[in-house]
Amino acid sequence: MEVLRLIGKSGACILSRARSASACRRQTGPTPLSLLQQKRHYAESGNHIMVERDSNNEGIAVVKMNKKPVNSLSKDFMMEMNITLEKLENDSSCRGVILTSANPGIFSAGLDITEMYQKSSDYTSAFWRSLQDFWMRLYGSNLATVAAVNGHSPAGGCLMAMSCDYRIMAEGKFTMGLNEVHLGIVAPFWFQELMVKTCGERQAEMALQLGTLFKPEQALRIGMVDEIAPLDDVINKAREHLAKWLKIPDHARVITKGMCRGLLLEKLRAKQEEDIAFFSEFINKDAIQKSLGRYLESLKKK
Amino acid sequence: MEVLRLIGKSGACILSRARSASACRRQTGPTPLSLLQQKRHYAESGNHIMVERDSNNEGIAVVKMNKKPVNSLSKDFMMEMNITLEKLENDSSCRGVILTSANPGIFSAGLDITEMYQKSSDYTSAFWRSLQDFWMRLYGSNLATVAAVNGHSPAGGCLMAMSCDYRIMAEGKFTMGLNEVHLGIVAPFWFQELMVKTCGERQAEMALQLGTLFKPEQALRIGMVDEIAPLDDVINKAREHLAKWLKIPDHARVITKGMCRGLLLEKLRAKQEEDIAFFSEFINKDAIQKSLGRYLESLKKK
Amino acid sequence: MEVLRLIGKSGACILSRARSASACRRQTGPTPLSLLQQKRHYAESGNHIMVERDSNNEGIAVVKMNKKPVNSLSKDFMMEMNITLEKLENDSSCRGVILTSANPGIFSAGLDITEMYQKSSDYTSAFWRSLQDFWMRLYGSNLATVAAVNGHSPAGGCLMAMSCDYRIMAEGKFTMGLNEVHLGIVAPFWFQELMVKTCGERQAEMALQLGTLFKPEQALRIGMVDEIAPLDDVINKAREHLAKWLKIPDHARVITKGMCRGLLLEKLRAKQEEDIAFFSEFINKDAIQKSLGRYLESLKKK
Numbered sequence: 001m002e003v004l005r006l007i008g009k010s011g012a013c014i015l016s017r018a019r020s021a022s023a024c025r026r027q028t029g030p031t032p033l034s035l036l037q038q039k040r041h042y043a044e045s046g047n048h049i050m051v052e053r054d055s056n057n058e059g060i061a062v063v064k065m066n067k068k069p070v071n072s073l074s075k076d077f078m079m080e081m082n083i084t085l086e087k088l089e090n091d092s093s094c095r096g097v098i099l100t101s102a103n104p105g106i107f108s109a110g111l112d113i114t115e116m117y118q119k120s121s122d123y124t125s126a127f128w129r130s131l132q133d134f135w136m137r138l139y140g141s142n143l144a145t146v147a148a149v150n151g152h153s154p155a156g157g158c159l160m161a162m163s164c165d166y167r168i169m170a171e172g173k174f175t176m177g178l179n180e181v182h183l184g185i186v187a188p189f190w191f192q193e194l195m196v197k198t199c200g201e202r203q204a205e206m207a208l209q210l211g212t213l214f215k216p217e218q219a220l221r222i223g224m225v226d227e228i229a230p231l232d233d234v235i236n237k238a239r240e241h242l243a244k245w246l247k248i249p250d251h252a253r254v255i256t257k258g259m260c261r262g263l264l265l266e267k268l269r270a271k272q273e274e275d276i277a278f279f280s281e282f283i284n285k286d287a288i289q290k291s292l293g294r295y296l297e298s299l300k301k302k
Numbered sequence: 303m304e305v306l307r308l309i310g311k312s313g314a315c316i317l318s319r320a321r322s323a324s325a326c327r328r329q330t331g332p333t334p335l336s337l338l339q340q341k342r343h344y345a346e347s348g349n350h351i352m353v354e355r356d357s358n359n360e361g362i363a364v365v366k367m368n369k370k371p372v373n374s375l376s377k378d379f380m381m382e383m384n385i386t387l388e389k390l391e392n393d394s395s396c397r398g399v400i401l402t403s404a405n406p407g408i409f410s411a412g413l414d415i416t417e418m419y420q421k422s423s424d425y426t427s428a429f430w431r432s433l434q435d436f437w438m439r440l441y442g443s444n445l446a447t448v449a450a451v452n453g454h455s456p457a458g459g460c461l462m463a464m465s466c467d468y469r470i471m472a473e474g475k476f477t478m479g480l481n482e483v484h485l486g487i488v489a490p491f492w493f494q495e496l497m498v499k500t501c502g503e504r505q506a507e508m509a510l511q512l513g514t515l516f517k518p519e520q521a522l523r524i525g526m527v528d529e530i531a532p533l534d535d536v537i538n539k540a541r542e543h544l545a546k547w548l549k550i551p552d553h554a555r556v557i558t559k560g561m562c563r564g565l566l567l568e569k570l571r572a573k574q575e576e577d578i579a580f581f582s583e584f585i586n587k588d589a590i591q592k593s594l595g596r597y598l599e600s601l602k603k604k
Numbered sequence: 605m606e607v608l609r610l611i612g613k614s615g616a617c618i619l620s621r622a623r624s625a626s627a628c629r630r631q632t633g634p635t636p637l638s639l640l641q642q643k644r645h646y647a648e649s650g651n652h653i654m655v656e657r658d659s660n661n662e663g664i665a666v667v668k669m670n671k672k673p674v675n676s677l678s679k680d681f682m683m684e685m686n687i688t689l690e691k692l693e694n695d696s697s698c699r700g701v702i703l704t705s706a707n708p709g710i711f712s713a714g715l716d717i718t719e720m721y722q723k724s725s726d727y728t729s730a731f732w733r734s735l736q737d738f739w740m741r742l743y744g745s746n747l748a749t750v751a752a753v754n755g756h757s758p759a760g761g762c763l764m765a766m767s768c769d770y771r772i773m774a775e776g777k778f779t780m781g782l783n784e785v786h787l788g789i790v791a792p793f794w795f796q797e798l799m800v801k802t803c804g805e806r807q808a809e810m811a812l813q814l815g816t817l818f819k820p821e822q823a824l825r826i827g828m829v830d831e832i833a834p835l836d837d838v839i840n841k842a843r844e845h846l847a848k849w850l851k852i853p854d855h856a857r858v859i860t861k862g863m864c865r866g867l868l869l870e871k872l873r874a875k876q877e878e879d880i881a882f883f884s885e886f887i888n889k890d891a892i893q894k895s896l897g898r899y900l901e902s903l904k905k906k
Contacts, residue, residue, distance in 0.1 A: 165511065184853040186860055197503045201801045202827045205864040209769065209857055210848055223504045244512055249486040249593070253511055256488055260507040291853070467813065499805045525806045546814060551788040551895070555813055558790055562809040 048077055049084050050102055059095035060242055061088050062235065066102035070109035073156045075127045077112075078134040085137045095246055097141070098238045099164060100148035105174075107147075110155030113183075116283050117292045128279045131156070132272055135190070139163040140265045142254050144245035148238040150231060154179050154213060159191055162198045162224065165245065165257070168238050169220070170231040175213035176224060182211045184291040186282070188275055190268045197264070199223050350379055351386050352404055361397035362544055363390050364537065368404035372411035375458045377429045379414075380436040387439045397552065398544045399443070401466060402450035402537055407476075409449075412457030415485075418585045419594045426582045433458070434574055437492070441465040442567045444556050446547035450540040452533060456481050456515060461493055464500045464526065467547065467559070470540050471522070472533040477515035478526060484513045486593040488584070490577055492570045499566070501525050652681055653688050654706055663699035664846055665692050666839065670706035674713035677760045679731045681716075682738040689741045699854065700846045701745070703768060704752035704839060709778075711751075714759030717787075720887050721896045732883045735760070736876055739794070743767040744869045746858045748849035752842040754835060758783050758817060763795055766802045766828065769849060769861070772842050773824070774835040779817035780828060786815045788895045790886070792879055794872045801868070803827050 052062040063084060065071040088094045101107045115127045138145065138160065145164040153161055153169075153176040161167050161176065169176060178195060180187050187195075187208055195204040203222045206212070219225045229237040245253065268275065282288060352366040365386060367373040390396045403409045417429045440447065440462065447466040455463055455471075455478040463469050463478065471478060480497060482489050489497075489510055497506040505524045508514070521527045531539040547555065570577065584590065656666040667688060669675040692698045705711045719731045742749065742764065749768040757765055757773075757780040765771050765780065773780060782799060784791050791799075791812055799808040807826045810816070823829045833841040849857065872879065886892065 166508070181852050181856045181860055184856045186856050186863070189863060192860075192863055197507075199504070200502060200804060200827075201864075202803070205801075205861075206770070206830070208860050208864065209852065211852060223502075226508070248483050248511065248513060251589075252483045252486045252488050256483055256494075256510050257507075259488070259491060259494055260503075260510065287855075468810070499809075501806070502804060525804075528810070550785050550813065550815060553891075554785045554788045554790050558785055558796075558812050559809075561790070561793060561796055562805075562812065 048080055051084060051088070053094070057093070059093060059246060060098065060239065061094050061096070062098045062100065063088075064100055064102040065108060069103060070106045071101055071103055071157070072109045072112040073131065073134075074112040074115050075123075075130045078130040082130070082134040082137050085134075085141060085143075089137075089142060094143065095250065096144040096146070096242045098146050098148050098235060098242060099138075099160065100150055100235055100238070104151065106151040106157075107149045107153040107174075107176075108157030108160060109152070110157045110159070110180075113292055113296060117289065117296060119284075121280050121284060124280045124283055125276050128276045129272075132268060132275065135159065135163060136265055136268065139194070139261060140258075142250075142257075144242055144253065146238040146242045146245075148234045149174070149176065149225065150234045152176070158224075159194065162194050166227075166238075166241055167225040168227045168229050168234050168241065169216045169225040170234045171216055171228050172231060173215075175215055176219050177211070177213040178208055179211035179213050181208065183295055184288055188279065189271075190264060190275075193264055193267075350382055353386060353390070355396070361395060361548060362400065362541065363393075363396050363398070364400045364402065365390075366402055366404040367410060371405060372408045373403055373405055373459070374411045374414040375433065375436075376414040376417050377425075377432045380432040384432070384436040384439050387436075387443060387445075391439075391444060396445065397548055398446040398448070400448050400450050400537060400540045400544060401440075401462065402452055402540070406453065408453040408459075409451045409455040409476075409478075410459030410462060411454070412459045412461070415594055415598060419591065419598060423582050423586060426585055427578050430578045430581045431574075434570060434577065437461065437465060438567055438570065441496070441563060442560075444552075444559075446544055446555065448540040448544045448547075450536045451476070451478065451527065452536050454478070460526075461496065464496050468529075468540075468543050469527040470529045470531055470536050470543065471518045471527040472536050473518055473530055474533060475517075477517055478521050479513070479515040480510060481513035481515050483510065485597055486590055490581065491573075492566060492577075495566050495569075652684055655688060655692070657698070663697060663850060664702065664843065665698050665700070666702045666704065667692075668704055668706040669712060673707060674710045675705055675707055675761070676713045676716040677735065677738075678716040678719050679727075679734045682734040686734070686738040686741050689738075689745060689747075693741075693746060698747065699850055700748040700750070702750050702752050702839060702842045702846060703742075703764065704754055704842070708755065710755040710761075711753045711757040711778075711780075712761030712764060713756070714761045714763070717896055717900060721893065721900060725884050725888060728884045728887055729880050732880045733876075736872060736879065739763065739767060740869055740872065743798070743865060744862075746854075746861075748846055748857065750842040750846045750849075752838045753778070753780065753829065754838050756780070762828075763798065766798050770831075770842075770845055771829040772831045772833050772838050772845065773820045773829040774838045775820055775832050776835060777819075779819055780823050781815070781817040782812055783815035783817050785812065787899055788892055792883065793875075794868060794879075797868055797871075 048065070048067040050064040050066050052064065054060060063081075065081075067074075067077050071077075085097070088097060111131065116124055119127070145166075147161040147164040147167045149157075149161050149167060149169040151170065152174050155178060158176050158178050161169075178187050178191055180191075192204065192208060195208065198204075199207070199222045207214075207222075214222065214224055216225065216228045220228055227237060227241070283292075350367070350369040352368050354364040354366065356362060365383075367383075369376075369379050373379075387399070390399060413433065418426055421429070447468075449463040449466040449469045451459075451463050451469060451471040453472065454476050457480060460478050460480050463471075480489050480493055482493075494506065494510060497510065500506075501509070501524045509516075509524075516524065516526055518527065518530045522530055529539060529543070585594075652669070652671040654668040654670050656668065658664060667685075669685075671678075671681050675681075689701070692701060715735065720728055723731070749770075751765040751768040751771045753761075753765050753771060753773040755774065756778050759782060762780050762782050765773075782791050782795055784795075796808065796812060799812065802808075803811070803826045811818075811826075818826065818828055820829065820832045824832055831841060831845070887896075
């Protein structure tokens with residue numbers, strides 16, 4: 001059966017927990033106020049990720065990225081994110097995740113440019129693999145995932161948001177988009193196909209060629225986000241929306257998610273080494289390194 | 303040539319009548335009033351399907367589902383629907399079909415749950431095959447098909463509507479959507495791909511995961527229906543729209559339709575046995591049977 | 605690496621110039637007035653195509669189709685268009701193209717019907733090949749391309765517009781669409797897939813079956829065009845928009861474009877001979893020839 005085959009191949013995460021998951025369904029009940037009072041915090045390694053769980057049986061974890069100053073995606077941070085998601089995936093008391101930022105004004109600045117500048121080919125290869133692995137974990141997660149985009153979300157930040165099941169973006173001056181092309185960097189096929197799946201082929205092609213950063217209303221119009229909310233309400237709205245997801249029997253929700261996402265996950269898995277080799281060779285070209293150098297200089301001057 | 307190959311393989315229905323079809327084009331002329339006066343009714347086997355033809359040369363058949371109380375899709379009813387469509391397909395005086403309901407307030411409640419509850423594996427296999435065969439007949443029909451959705455249209459009802467060439471939905475409290483997931487049932491790949499083709503990937507993934515039932519305005523916004531009309535005007539609007547389809551030379555319309563639909567038809571045809579085996583095994587799992595049992599109990603209490 | 609492989613195979617045009625292109629980036633500066641004063645015209649063979657270049661370093665060429673009366677796409681005209689684009693592609697001072705018409709009220713009437721009527725199979729085959737070659741050149745161009753649709757744009761005219769990176773359509777009574785089906789002609793798979801990529805599957809299937817010609821507001825709504833402007837402002841708007849494209853480093857823009865377009869280009873390249881054989885056989889059928897004959901008669905009477 002293709003469905004099962006695809007899901008089976010698309011990794012450990014999809015379906016493995018689904019079989020017995022319907023048993024662990026429970027009611028959501030508490031008001032946001034009671035949740036606030038009951039919540040307990042614990043920090044992951046290095047204080048870069050805060051995971052907030054509720055002491056009731058709601059089944060939701062809020063994952064707050066807290067890597068100063070802009071949640072840039074370094075190799076180590078992506079490995080931490082991957083481990084954090086894996087733990088939640090294996091925690092039978094957790095059924096849904098809200099992904100958000102603890103750093104005001106920024107969801108994530110995307111890939112850490114310093115990790116691609118004047119590094120060995122081995123390093124950039126390991127860096128890219130950590131991105132792939134983190135992305136396959138997030139996009140292929142059995143958990144219901146909602147992005148509470150509470151700040152700017154360019155490049156890899158946009159990728160993370162688009163990989164969740166639902167996106168709520170804060171109103172205001174924030175922008176979101178795959179803008180890599182401005183630095184001379186080409187978004188790989190899986191960034192591109194994810195954007196096509198999210199926004200449609202026409203909008204994706206244009207936005208990828210122009211590296212467009214969208215304001216919240218624009219992002220909503222093209223389907224890059226599903227909802228807009230005032231900044232201080234984004235996480236509450238995410239919680240409300242996630243509750244809808246958790247009303248669905250887990251096994252049926254997870255198999256359905258796998259059918260929608262399995263092909264793209266499978267495609268990256270099949271081409272993972274090629275994709276790494278391509279990135280590593282591309283990013284270490286003289287012209288690209290010079291472009292990154294100029295960009296890093298311009299950041300220092302700010 | 304791929305086009306012909308696809309169309310050829312995608313079944314008896316597409317293209318077989320197209321070759322000589324341009325010869326049988328004729329003018330549409332009569333007003334709705336004259337049609338009303340001229341129409342003759344005849345009932346198919348078991349009174350479950352009423353087919354209204356006009357005595358003029360308009361070429362339109364109105365197929366009214368009349369299986370009390372909610373046009374639920376049982377094995378026998380789907381076989382009758384299949385035969386009805388096949389007859390019209392082979393009737394050179396018929397070029398277009400309006401699919402609608404004779405039961406007030408409901409287009410179709412979708413698959414008959416009692417056909418999947420406490421049945422043998424052989425029975426559920428035969429049941430699923432009758433759904434596949436009916437769907438391939440409807441989705442791959444050479445006839446121009448318009449759904450006049452004059453009532454609720456969940457699950458298999460939504461599938462039937464999305465398989466027509468055009469959908470008009472009645473204003474009001476009615477809803478439409480693939481909501482199987484609420485019962486723990488996973489929509490098979492061809493339901494899913496049809497919804498992606500109709501509503502786009504983003505909306506389809508979200509609606510399939512959440513089992514969303516859409517109100518008419520929402521269904522229009524996401525492309526699940528093409529038009530909304532007052533309840534008592536739905537069939538007239540369908541007739542008006544179908545007239546546009548019948549202005550196109552049949553051979554060119556049918557080949558174009560086959561190019562748009564051939565791949566998905568071909569895919570199901572290639573996987574038909576796998577799809578049956580998967581459904582039959584899935585639906586007979588203890589957990590799913592218990593879920594169906596609870597649902598049937600809750601219906602009895604109403 | 606699939607990306608490179610696809611781009612490599614998809615023809616001489618994509619990527620060949622990209623490698624050194626980032627070096628030739630330059631600033632856009634002059635106002636439309638200064639451009640007007642500085643521009644030089646030169647005519648291509650036969651006066652059917654006017655190419656306007658600016659004497660400054662803006663890097664934009666305006667290609668004006670000037671085949672009286674309606675820029676119909678004859679074999680020779682398509683070969684001229686192909687050569688014109690190839691020259692610009694190989695001209696390192698050119699980075700972007702505006703495609704528009706010098707004939708008032710019409711962008712292009714599409715394929716020249718007289719080229720398909722009572723011709724030998726060899727001739728119709730050569731005719732179709734010239735369309736394929738021209739289309740692959742335009743759709744796969746390394747240049748940033750903007751269509752300034754300053755008049756009606758049916759059939760092949762719509763195809764040209766949809767093959768550019770961006771489309772601006774003039775306000776007013778003009779229409780655009782793939783309306784071949786009205787003549788009994790079936791749009792080939794690459795027309796169809798291009799329309800699906802541009803407008804989405806639902807709108808494409810419906811419009812292709814009905815041969816719909818869209819007014820500017822409708823074309824904007826379904827994504828067939830990206831912008832609407834007053835007729836006398838269409839080229840200025842195209843120039844403004846193209847400037848955005850030219851701010852992107854060429855190599856990254858071109859690789860991104862190739863990733864979005866490579867598969868469809870590759871598919872036609874692989875099926876080019878089949879597609880020619882199918883067209884040539886189809887168009888020379890008696891029924892189709894009669895239909896074309898009646899259409900040409902009706903044109904004469906006007």
